[in-house]
Amino acid sequence: MVKRVFLFLCLSLMTVTAMAANITARVDRDPVRLNESFKIIFEADDNINADPDFAPLEQDFDILSRSRSSNMQILNSEITQQTRWTLFVMAKRSGELNIPSIEIGSDHSPQISITVNAAGDSGAAAENMDMFLEVEAQPTSAYVQSQILYTIRFYRAVNLNSATMPEPTFSGGEVRVQQLGEDSSFETRRNGRRYVVIERNxxxxxxxxxxxxxxxxxxxxxxxxxxxxxxxxxxxxxxTRRLNSKRVKLDIKPIPTAMQNQPWLPAEDLRLSESWSQQSPEFVVGEPITRTLTLKADGLSAAQLPALPMPQGDGFKTYPDQPRLNDKRGSQGINGTRQEKIAIIPTRPGELTLPAIEIPWWNVNRQQREVAKLPARTVQVQPGVGGAQATSSITQPDTNTVTAETRAAPAGTTDQATPGIYLWLSLFFAAAWLTTSLAWVVSRRRTALLRGRPTTPGAKLCLGAVKKACERNDPHGTKRALLEWGAAFWPAAPPASLGDIGRRLDEDVQGEIESLNQTLYGSRQTGWRGDELWQSLKKASANHAKRDRSDNQVLLPLYP
Structure with a gap:
């Protein structure tokens, strides 16, 4: 009995040994080219759950992907199973390469070999291939921070399931990269063979x-x-097939000496222009007018363009808005645009000069320094409504002419000279009367400017509207309410602008109105608070009313 049990165990062990998995290894084709993928297939005639260790393959091959599949078949009550591992690999070097034995469970695959030929050359030889790459850089000699166009063309004469290509990388220095639009596709023929071309810039x-x-x-x-x-x-x-392009060497030149200590703008072209909020701009004291400055550059991004010089001068204030940056990308490169809007508010009537604006830049085509320029502009500023001051001038008679005419008169014409004297005396007294009348009008007007009517019901209501607008922190509503209050407070000579109101009161109100103007016409569109303006205005208007009553008490006895 013991012998039978021992014999049964021996037969069982022999059966297990006989049932050990049979593992094979093969490739889908041989030979292959360098940079061309191929399959290595490992098969076992059993169901094996263990994960093989494919690390030995990585010495000579790149493992691109791997997969596992199982198959079971029943034929005449006999069950057969099969497990297969498929690896997509690419050789790291050419030559006769060995695919080493791989441990799979308790078994090993056989070692096999494959022939890897060198990759085909680019150029004319590449044009006879199913796929090849072409690259081009223009120009290869350029200035630092200037634009270089880099074009990649992928030629194929076979069908693809997918393709991947990373962005360019560089050696020797930092380079900023921007893709120009989407890939374009077209067809061409090389040596009589049709290719589909995908181009990326x-x-x-x-x-x-x-x-x-x-x-x-x-x-x-x-x-x-x-x-x-x-x-x-x-x-x-x-x-899977892998293609490599050729290297491209660039010679990058430093900033020229002529552009040291200046904004460095290496461009193919640079243009500076202006436009106005009105087709024929009219300048009026206290009224804002918007000037739009636009700087366009071919071969530079908008981020490379500098802030435009803010014109400063006597007789006006400026309130810049946030700049607008825009890049237009095309196959010919990047065209950057920087646009700045400036609200200009004249502060006095008369002649006003806006200074010239100059932007130096480097023309990469002509290899020279150039300047984009807007010339100085001289305009006439009209007085604001209610802000004009009357002026008069008296033309003195030409005494030399009169003397000459008197001398030229004959001796017998003395009686005829008398009417001439009376005529000049009449003109003199008429001019004196006109001057006195005009001075009286100006005096009344100035008195109206200096005096308000804070006690009128309209002024009180408008002042309440200013308070409510300030409490809401509403800059536009505050502006409207202030102008309405000014018209009611100075009915004889309403202020033409917010600045005019500030000048008639005190420095605190002027400062708060300046802050309000910054919000209305400048880049600060939010965050304005009206409480400080209201407190300053309330105090200034009260002081103005007290001063006005004091003036009336002094003047009343003079005019019973």
């Missing part, structure tokens, strides 16, 4: 001078093969 901006190299571009493509696999007759049989 980049704008490169080197950030330092010296020698910089654009590293080879690597493209991985999933090529659709014509025959389907035995185990997947309904699927696509694909293979």
């Amino acid at each position: 980049y704008a490169l901006f080197p950030q330092q001078s010296g020698a910089i190299t654009i590293n080879p571009i690597t493209l991985d493509a999933q090529v659709v093969n014509s025959r389907a696999g035995v185990f997947d007759p309904f699927g696509q049989n694909t293979s």
Whole structure:
């Protein structure tokens, strides 16, 4: 009995040994080219749950992807199982390479070999291939921070499932990269063969001078093969192929001496222009008018364009808005635009000169310094409504002419000279009367300007409207309420602008109105608070009313 049990155990062990998995290894084709993927297929005639260790393959091959599948078949009550591992790999070097034995469970795959040929050359030889890459950089010698156009063209004469290509990388220096739009696709013929071409364009901006190299571009493509696999007759049989472009060397020149200590703007073209909020701008004291300055550059991004000089001068105030930056990308590169809007408020009537604006830049095509310029502009500022001051001038008679005429008169015409004297005396007294009348009008007008009517019901109501607008922190509502209050407070000579109101009161009100103008016409569109303006205005209007009553008490006895 013991012998039978021992014999049974021996037979069982022999059966287990006989049932050990049989593992095979093969490739889908041999030979292959460098930078061309192929399959390594490991098969076991059993169901194996263990994960193989494929690390030994990584010495000579890049593992692109891997998959596992199992198959079970029952035939005449006999069960057969199969496990398969499929690896997409790419050789790291050319030559006769060994695919090492791989441990799978308790078994090992056999070692096999494959022949890897060198990759085809670019140029004319590449044009005879199914796929190849072309790269081009223009110009290869450029100034630091100037634009270089880099173009990649992928030619293919086969069907693809997918393709991936990273952005360019560089050696020798920092380069900023911006892709120019979407990829374009077209067809062409090379040596009588039709190719589909995918083109991608980049704008490169080197950030330092010296020698910089654009590293080879690597493209991985999933090529659709014509025959389907035995185990997947309904699927696509694909293979991965890798293409590498040539290196491109760049010579980056430093900033020229002529542009030292100036804004560095290396461009193909740069233009400065202006426009106004009115087609024919009219300048009036206290009324804002918007000037729009636009700087456009071919070959520079908007972020590279400097802030435009803010014109400063006597007789006006400026309130700049936030600049608008815009980039237009096309196959010819980047065109950057910087636009700035400035509200200009004249502070006095008469002649006003806006200074010239100059932007120096470097013309990369002509290799010279140039200047984009807006000339100085001289305009006439009209007085605001109620803000004009009457003026008069008296033309003195030309005494030399009169003397000459008197001398030229004959001796017998003495009686005729008398009417001439009376005529001049009449003109003199008429002019004196006109001057006195005009001075009286001006005096009444100035008195009206200096005196308000704070006690009128209209002024009180308007002052309440100012208070409510300030409490709401509403800058536009406060402006309207202030102008309405000013018209009611000075009915004989209403103020033409907010600045006119400030000048008639005190410095505190002027400062708060300046802050309000910054909010209305400048870049600060939010965050304005009206409580300080209201407190200053309330105090100033009360002081103005007291001063006005004091003046009336002094003047009343003079005019009983």
